[in-house]
Structures are given as C-alpha cells and as structure tokens.
Amino acid sequence: MPGRRGCTLPKLTPAEEACHLRIPERYRATQPPELPEVSELDVVRHFTNLSRLNFSVDSHLYPLGSCTMKYNPRICEKIAALDGFAGIHPLLPQLRGGGMLTQGALEVLYETERLLTEICGMGAFSLQPMAGAHGELTGIMLIAAYHRAHGNRRSTVIVPDSSHGTNPASAAMAGYEVVTVPSGPDGCMDLEAFKAVLNDDVAAVMMTCPNTLGLFEKQIHEIADLAHAHDALLYYDGANLNALLGHCRPGDLGFDVVHVNLHKTFATPHGGGGPGAGPVGVVPRLAPYLPVSQVVKRSDGTFALDYDCPKSIGYIAPFYGNFGVVLRAYAYLLLLGRNGLTEVADHAVLNANYVRARLKPYYDLPYDRTVMHECVFSALRQCAKGVHAIDIAKALIDEGFHPPTVYFPLTVKEALMIEPTETESKEAIDRFIEAMIRVARLAEADPAAFAEMPQSTPVSRLDETRAVKAMRFGV
Amino acid sequence: MSFVANTPAQCAEMLATIGVPDISALFDDIPPRFRVKHVDMPEGLSEAEVYDRLHRLSHRNAHELTCFLGGGFYDHFIPAAVDSLCSRGEFFTAYTPYQPEASQGTLQAIFEYQSAICRLTRMEVANASLYDGGTALVEAALMALRITGRTRIVLDSGVSPIYRHMMRGYTRNLSIDLDEIEVAHGQADRARLGAALGEHTAAVILQNPNFFGAVDDFSDIAAQAHAKGCLVIVSVYPLALGLLKAPGEMGADIVTGEGQSLGLPLSFGGPYLGFMATRMAHVRKMPGRLAGETVDRLGRTGYVLTLQAREQHIRREKATSNVCSNEALCALRSLVYLSVMGKQGLRDVAWLCAKKAEYAKQRLSAIPGVSVKRSAATFNEFTLELPIDASDAVARLVDRGIAAGFPLGRYYEGMSNYLLVAVTEKRTRAEIGHLAEALESVL
Numbered sequence: 001m002p003g004r005r006g007c008t009l010p011k012l013t014p015a016e017e018a019c020h021l022r023i024p025e026r027y028r029a030t031q032p033p034e035l036p037e038v039s040e041l042d043v044v045r046h047f048t049n050l051s052r053l054n055f056s057v058d059s060h061l062y063p064l065g066s067c068t069m070k071y072n073p074r075i076c077e078k079i080a081a082l083d084g085f086a087g088i089h090p091l092l093p094q095l096r097g098g099g100m101l102t103q104g105a106l107e108v109l110y111e112t113e114r115l116l117t118e119i120c121g122m123g124a125f126s127l128q129p130m131a132g133a134h135g136e137l138t139g140i141m142l143i144a145a146y147h148r149a150h151g152n153r154r155s156t157v158i159v160p161d162s163s164h165g166t167n168p169a170s171a172a173m174a175g176y177e178v179v180t181v182p183s184g185p186d187g188c189m190d191l192e193a194f195k196a197v198l199n200d201d202v203a204a205v206m207m208t209c210p211n212t213l214g215l216f217e218k219q220i221h222e223i224a225d226l227a228h229a230h231d232a233l234l235y236y237d238g239a240n241l242n243a244l245l246g247h248c249r250p251g252d253l254g255f256d257v258v259h260v261n262l263h264k265t266f267a268t269p270h271g272g273g274g275p276g277a278g279p280v281g282v283v284p285r286l287a288p289y290l291p292v293s294q295v296v297k298r299s300d301g302t303f304a305l306d307y308d309c310p311k312s313i314g315y316i317a318p319f320y321g322n323f324g325v326v327l328r329a330y331a332y333l334l335l336l337g338r339n340g341l342t343e344v345a346d347h348a349v350l351n352a353n354y355v356r357a358r359l360k361p362y363y364d365l366p367y368d369r370t371v372m373h374e375c376v377f378s379a380l381r382q383c384a385k386g387v388h389a390i391d392i393a394k395a396l397i398d399e400g401f402h403p404p405t406v407y408f409p410l411t412v413k414e415a416l417m418i419e420p421t422e423t424e425s426k427e428a429i430d431r432f433i434e435a436m437i438r439v440a441r442l443a444e445a446d447p448a449a450f451a452e453m454p455q456s457t458p459v460s461r462l463d464e465t466r467a468v469k470a471m472r473f474g475v
Numbered sequence: 476m477s478f479v480a481n482t483p484a485q486c487a488e489m490l491a492t493i494g495v496p497d498i499s500a501l502f503d504d505i506p507p508r509f510r511v512k513h514v515d516m517p518e519g520l521s522e523a524e525v526y527d528r529l530h531r532l533s534h535r536n537a538h539e540l541t542c543f544l545g546g547g548f549y550d551h552f553i554p555a556a557v558d559s560l561c562s563r564g565e566f567f568t569a570y571t572p573y574q575p576e577a578s579q580g581t582l583q584a585i586f587e588y589q590s591a592i593c594r595l596t597r598m599e600v601a602n603a604s605l606y607d608g609g610t611a612l613v614e615a616a617l618m619a620l621r622i623t624g625r626t627r628i629v630l631d632s633g634v635s636p637i638y639r640h641m642m643r644g645y646t647r648n649l650s651i652d653l654d655e656i657e658v659a660h661g662q663a664d665r666a667r668l669g670a671a672l673g674e675h676t677a678a679v680i681l682q683n684p685n686f687f688g689a690v691d692d693f694s695d696i697a698a699q700a701h702a703k704g705c706l707v708i709v710s711v712y713p714l715a716l717g718l719l720k721a722p723g724e725m726g727a728d729i730v731t732g733e734g735q736s737l738g739l740p741l742s743f744g745g746p747y748l749g750f751m752a753t754r755m756a757h758v759r760k761m762p763g764r765l766a767g768e769t770v771d772r773l774g775r776t777g778y779v780l781t782l783q784a785r786e787q788h789i790r791r792e793k794a795t796s797n798v799c800s801n802e803a804l805c806a807l808r809s810l811v812y813l814s815v816m817g818k819q820g821l822r823d824v825a826w827l828c829a830k831k832a833e834y835a836k837q838r839l840s841a842i843p844g845v846s847v848k849r850s851a852a853t854f855n856e857f858t859l860e861l862p863i864d865a866s867d868a869v870a871r872l873v874d875r876g877i878a879a880g881f882p883l884g885r886y887y888e889g890m891s892n893y894l895l896v897a898v899t900e901k902r903t904r905a906e907i908g909h910l911a912e913a914l915e916s917v918l
C-alpha cells in the first residue's frame with residue numbers, strides 16, 4: 001500500500017540536519033528501491049503464516065538421513081543473543097590491545113577448538129569454515145599447501161562413489177581432478193579398485209565414516225596405511241560424526257584432516273538451509289597451514305589472535321567463522337559433557353538399529369548389517385507396484401512426518417535413508433515406523449492412491465520441469 | 476544433559492527387538508584398538524550452570540563501547556520484529572527445503588528474498604545466499620572465469636583488503652592471474668584500470684562505497700570493460716542503496732555484497748550473509764541455490780529449488796560451486812528487515828547514516844591537525860588523517876568507552892596516521908560530540 005510503513009526512525013538534530021550532504025546527483029539513485037510498503041503487523045502476519053507452511057524439528061519428526069536433524073536446545077539461542085556476544089564488532093581484536101576487549105569471545109573460540117580437537121583426536125582445529133562444504137574446501141586447500149611445501153604438485157583426489165556431492169565439488173574447486181572408486185558388495189569402498197587408482201599423484205582420499213549407508217568402513221585403517229604409503233592424505237567428511245562421539249576418533253583411525261558440521265552433530269539449528277559451521281581439524285604436521293588468524297592461550301592465561309602464520313593458506317573467512325554458530329555448539333558441548341557425548345552416539349545408533357529391525361519385513365534392506373546412526377532401505381519392492389521412493393516420501397508428509405532422504409546414496413536404487421537421531425523417543429519413532437508400515441501396505445493394496453499425495457499440504461506435488469522452463473526467480 | 480529421551484525400560488525393549496544384549500554390541504564394527512578409552516572433557520552441566528558461565532564470559536567482551544568501527548560491518552539498528560519472526564522454530568529448525576510441499580514457508584521466503592535483492596541492486600536474478608560478502612566475491616570471480624573462458628581478474632584496491640586477502644588465498648591453487656590496481660586519491664584509478672583490461676581479462680572487480688568510504692559511479696569503467704568483452708563485478712554495501720545509484724544502473728554484470736547491515740547482529744564476525752545477483756543470461760553459470768516459482772497438480776502457485784543441475788549434489792565435480800549449506804536464516808532476517816523498513820524506511824535509514832556521517836566529518840575535521848582524506852563524496856564512512864599514529868589514538872579512546880574507528884595502517888602501507896570512521900543511524904549527536912572531544916584530547 002503506497003505510503004504505508006512498518007518502522008519509524010529517530011529524527012536528526014538541527015545541527016545534523018544543517019549539514020549539507022556532499023554526494024553529487026550522479027552518484028545517487030534516481031528512485032528508491034521498490035520494497036514493500038506495509039505495516040509492522042502486515043510483516044508479522046505474513047511471516048508467521050509463512051512459518052506455518054514449514055515442517056521443522058520443532059513441529060515434526062525429521063528423519064532426514066545424513067543431515068542429523070536433532071533437537072536444538074533453546075538455551076543455546078538465548079546465549080547467542082546475549083549483547084556481550086551478539087554486539088561485538090569483529091574488528092575489535094585487530095585494534096591495538098584489542099584482544100583484551102574480547103577475552104570472552106576468544107575463550108569461547110579457544111575452548112571449542114580444544115574440545116573438538118579432543119573429541120576428534122586431531123592436533124589442532126580452525127573454526128573459520130562457515131559450512132561443511134566450506135570446511136571441505138579448506139581441508140583440501142590445507143592438503144594442497146602441505147604437498148606444495150614438500151615440492152609436490154599432485155593432481156588428483158579420490159572419492160568413493162557413495163560420497164556426498166560436495167566432496168568432488170570441493171576437490172574440483174581447489175584445482176584437483178576427481179577419481180571415483182566404486183563400493184564393494186559389503187557397502188564399503190572396494191579395496192582392490194582403490195589400490196588400482198592409488199599412486200604418487202594422489203593428493204588426498206576423501207571418506208565418510210560411517211559411510212553414507214550408515215556402515216562403519218571396516219577397512220578404514222588399511223585405506224589410511226595405503227594412502228600414507230604414497231604420502232596421500234586421508235580426509236574425513238564429518239557429516240556422520242554423530243555416530244562415533246565418545247566411541248571412536250577419526251584421528252585414531254588414521255585421518256589427517258577432518259571437518260565437523262556444528263549444525264548437525266552439535267545441535268545448532270540449520271535455519272532452512274543455514275547458517276552452519278564446518279570447523280576443520282588437522283594432525284600436528286598440518287597445523288602450520290591452518291587459516292589466519294589462530295586463537296592462542298598465553299602463559300598468563302589470556303587469549304590472543306595470532307596473525308603471524310607464514311605457512312598458512314590465508315583468510316578463509318573474513319574473521320573467525322560463524323561465531324554465533326560456534327557459540328551455540330560450545331554451549332551444547334558444555335551441556336553434554338563427557339558422559340552426554342557418549343550417550344548421543346549410543347542412542348543415535350540404538351534408534352537407527354531399532355528402525356532397521358522393525359521396518360526390515362516391509363522394505364528391502366540392501367545391506368543387512370548392524371548400522372551406525374542411520375539406515376538405508378530401498379523401495380524396490382514397492383517399485384514393482386509402481387510406487388517409487390519419492391511417492392513414499394510424499395505419503396509420509398500426509399502422515400505428518402518429514403520424509404527420509406531419498407535417492408541418496410546413489411549406490412542404492414530407490415534409496416530411503418532414515419536417521420532418527422538420539423533426541424527422538426521410542427514413542428515418536430514407533431509412530432513413524434507405524435506410518436512407514438501403513439505406507440508399505442498401501443503400496444501393496446492401492447498403488448494408484450500415491451499419485452495424489454501429498455494432500456494435507458498447502459500445495460500438492462509441484463511441477464519441477466515447469467520451474468526450470470519458466471525461470472521465475474523473483475517478482 | 477544429552478537430550479536423550481529414551482528411558483532404560485524403553486532401551487531394553489528396543490534392544491530386544493534388535494536382538495542384541497546391550498548398546499555396546501551395536502558398536503562391534505569398530506575394531507577394539509580404535510575404541511576411545513577416555514575423553515578429556517568435563518562432566519555435563521545443567522542449563523542454569525551453562526547459562527551462568529556463558530553470561531559471565533559475555534561480560535568479558537567490551538560490548539558497551541560506542542561503535543564507530545566499520546570496515547564493511549556496521550552497528551545498525553535491528554527492529555524487534557526481525558528477531559521475533561526469525562526465532563520461530565518452524566523457520567530455524569527446518570532443513571534445506573528438499574521436500575518442497577513440506578517447506579513452502581522457507582521456499583517462498585527465499586523467493587521473496589531473491590526478489591528483494593534484485594530490487595535493491597537492480598539486477599535480474601539473485602541466488603538464495605552465500606556465506607558472506609567475501610566468499611560471494613570469490614564465487615563471482617570464479618563465475619566470471621566460467622562465463623568468459625578467460626584467466627585474468629583485475630581487482631581495484633578500493634575493494635576491502637579482507638576480501639582481497641581471501642581472493643588471493645582461494646585462487647592460489649588455480650590458474651588465475653590477479654592484477655591489483657592501486658586507487659588514485661582514494662578512488663578507482665580510471666587510467667590504470669583501463670590499461671589493465673585486455674583480451675584475457677574475465678572481469679574487473681570494484682566496490683561501492685570503497686574501503687575508504689568513497690562513493691563512485693562505475694558506469695564509465697563498465698562501458699570500457701564491456702568494450703573489451705570483460706565482465707564487471709561490483710561489491711556493494713546494501714544499506715547504501717537506499718540512497719546511492721544501484722550497480723545494475725551502472726552496467727554491472729555480477730553484484731555481490733555483505734548483508735550484515737540488513738538486520739544481522741555483528742556477532743563477532745558471523746553468521747553473516749553473502750548475496751549475489753546477476754543478469755538472467757548468466758543464471759546457469761551462477762553458484763548456489765535458487766528458488767523458482769511453479770504450480771502444483773491443481774494449478775496452485777508454489778515454490779521449488781530449481782536449476783539444480785548446476786549444483787554439487789547433481790553435477791558433483793562439474794558443479795558451479797561446492798556450496799550446500801548457505802545462510803538461509805540470515806537471508807530471512809534481511810528479508811524481514813527490508814520488509815519492515817520498506818521503501819521509505821530504507822531511504823530514511825540511508826539518509827540518516829549519510830547526514831550523521833557528514834556531521835561527524837565536519838566535527839572531527841575541525842580538530843586542529845585532523846583532515847578528511849582520500850574520500851571526496853562519502854556515504855556513512857570516511858577517512859581521516861591524524862597528526863599521530865591512528866592505532867595509538869584508537870587505543871587511548873578505548874579507555875574512554877569509544878571504538879573510534881579502524882586504523883588503516885593495518886592493511887595499507889604508509890597509512891599509519893589514517894583512521895576509518897563509520898557512523899550509523901544509531902550514533903547520536905552527543906556520541907559524535909563525545910568522540911570529537913575525546914579525539915582532540917588525545918592528539
């Protein structure tokens with residue numbers, strides 16, 4: 001509505017008003033940007049109503065495999081909003097003596113790094129990467145710096161075919177060719193195929209453990225030894241770290257570089273797409289290459305930022321990473337403590353195996369082994385009736401559940417990848433399992449019914465091809 | 476406190492269903508020698524204890540300084556509606572909208588955010604956000620290389636030194652030449668930029684207002700660049716667009732920027748918001764997510780993630796970038812901010828910043844020995860030359876409760892007496908007066 005506004009601002013004092021604005025016309029906009037003209041109530045109502053169109057962890061069980069959609073404790077939000085954290089300008093520590101102006105924030109960074117280093121069995125951590133994939137890119141840049149320092153160019157990075165798409169994309173962004181190794185019949189990387197492509201031109205091998213089938217890579221230490229024999233480094237994609245907390249450390253398994261997703265394992269909300277944070281840990285020999293700056297504890301117990309890092313890969317983020325996300329993760333780690341950490345993995349793994357055991361009679365299970373924190377079914381049995389993984393997903397939406405991850409990993413046809421996480425109770429999981437069983441039965445009895453699902457949502461199945469053709473990305 | 480919900484009795488039932496004696500049996504695939512014996516961290520704390528500890532830590536940060544620090548990150552007012560709406564769990568505990576029917580709230584918000592960024596920058600298409608202004612600029616440079624098939628990037632030194640550091644780091648492993656051109660009297664050097672553009676140049680990168688606070692109109696540089704087949708990338712301070720000429724009007728091909736000023740707290744460096752917009756002709760070369768409009772089975776309007784064939788989960792190593800998680804919640808914050816401010820509010824806030832900065836410039840340059848440097852026309856930030864080392868002056872003013880600005884000597888050789896001062900709509904006339912008096916007293 002022209003002329004309506006949602007915010008009032010302070011008035012200028014006469015002295016300020018009297019100042020002539022020395023911006024010539026040629027630098028100015030001819031007209032203001034065409035933004036909404038609405039009241040504050042219009043805005044509140046619009047976004048409140050939009051929020052109600054969403055499934056979320058707060059409103060629905062959200063068993064999206066490899067995404068670890070666990071509950072986000074509210075205390076972490078309250079802490080991140082404290083003025084003493086939210087109001088701090090990031091350039092303050094760069095002023096002379098500025099480190100002393102931000103001791104609280106620096107302690108949070110230092111302690112979080114220390115805890116992640118301990119939990120992952122690494123030598124040092126950097127909190128700068130602002131997402132998991134950003135951590136991967138950082139990790140590969142560290143690996144490139146390591147090889148460069150040893151006079152090697154090296155041109156390839158190996159990934160298993162079950163890897164997340166970010167792994168090959170990150171390797172390519174860092175300037176490497178990507179070689180893909182197939183999985184073997186047990187769901188793990190095929191060791192013989194791996195040996196066939198491993199040589200002195202390989203800079204790194206990128207693995208997820210447990211892998212994207214939820215299976216522990218039993219030969220991981222052998223893979224590490226083989227890679228190290230060629231001075232190739234082993235990279236750990238931490239998307240599935242939830243399963244190992246307190247039980248097993250990537251560093252002990254032979255990984256040289258790891259990234260962790262604070263927004264998964266350490267319960268900071270994903271925000272409908274982010275922000276996340278993807279801190280990177282390295283073994284001691286890679287520590288000199290970590291990004292600028294690095295937080296250090298001085299002998300007097302105070303904290304400082306060190307910018308004198310001659311071997312560093314440089315600035316990965318403008319400052320110290322997504323501090324607000326790191327802060328939530330730190331609060332979460334303090335809440336968990338040593339005992340809570342182990343309980344996370346215990347119950348994440350228990351819940352996933354419970355789902356596996358109960359749904360096995362109803363859906364195909366391509367790898368019937370004990371799983372870690374997630375299990376992957378196939379909808380091939382339902383496909384025979386014309387009901388695909390995507391149809392099952394849409395039926396689950398009508399049942400009031402966010403669907404599992406579908407069509408990933410690529411190594412399983414019609415994949416349904418379920419990750420309940422440790423924060424879901426048996427009752428909630430039972431309700432989900434019963435819904436999955438009803439859907440399986442419906443696929444037998446009335447496969448045609450799926451065509452009209454979902455029906456309970458504000459819109460039904462959307463025409464994705466039309467979106468590509470129409471190319472309407474804004475008004 | 477681990478937030479685990481299952482009771483011991485429920486665990487026993489579940490273990491019986493699985494057919495294992497205890498939970499540890501579920502970890503049998505991990506070889507015994509790799510099992511953790513002890514984790515060196517304290518026992519868990521209660522919620523009250525954690526709050527108390529972190530509340531006390533927050534007070535060890537000097538958060539009550541009056542802030543004249545800028546450098547691309549500003550202490551702007553955030554309307555209460557931004558926090559209130561964006562803290563709704565349905566927004567902040569949702570994942571990336573892979574199932575569109577269950578995520579229309581997030582998807583429509585992204586679509587509206589894309590629209591708002593296009594209107595602000597006067598470009599044709601914006602993506603669903605990148606990590607921050609720096610990584611957005613790096614992605615823009617890589618995008619220009621893909622579009623043109625060329626290998627050189629020309630970078631104006633008026634671009635934030637932090638972003639230029641990032642650009643050098645990210646491109647170190649790639650076959651890209653970076654050509655940095657010094658500013659002349661604080662502004663883009665037309666002659667040297669023009670001479671640097673050649674047949675191998677993919678893009679020229681500029682910033683408005685630049686790091687010294689100077690505003691500019693790059694239309695002439697854009698015309699020169701286009702004549703040589705080069706693209707023009709402009710990094711902008713979005714709030715300034717309430718007043719200044721939009722990069723789309725100057726002929727920019729890719730526009731990026733830091734969205735922190737649009738309703739995001741400073742939060743010691745993040746999470747922030749990288750935005751990117753371009754012309755429709757380049758949409759398939761653009762990195763990051765895009766929400767598109769379509770219809771459902773019954774013809775109702777709805778939104779989906781689209782053009783995903785560019786993205787890493789489909790195209791893997793051939794993707795336009797590796798971005799997966801972005802800054803969706805920050806994008807939502809900026810959308811709510813822009814909606815609450817609206818057409819007139821954004822213009823007013825820009826006007827307030829510019830006027831107050833002009834007032835501060837007048838007050839500070841009246842101090843004997845202090846003069847305004849390297850920035851003829853400015854928006855809300857300007858460079859002063861002091862008679863003493865700017866780091867010294869700033870350190871002394873901190874004791875008086877003022878973060879007086881950013882000493883440029885940290886990033887620019889020979890500029891140790893230069894101070895970059897930022898003024899937002901939050902700074903009162905009294906605070907500006909206090910800064911002027913305090914500065915005069917330490918010189």
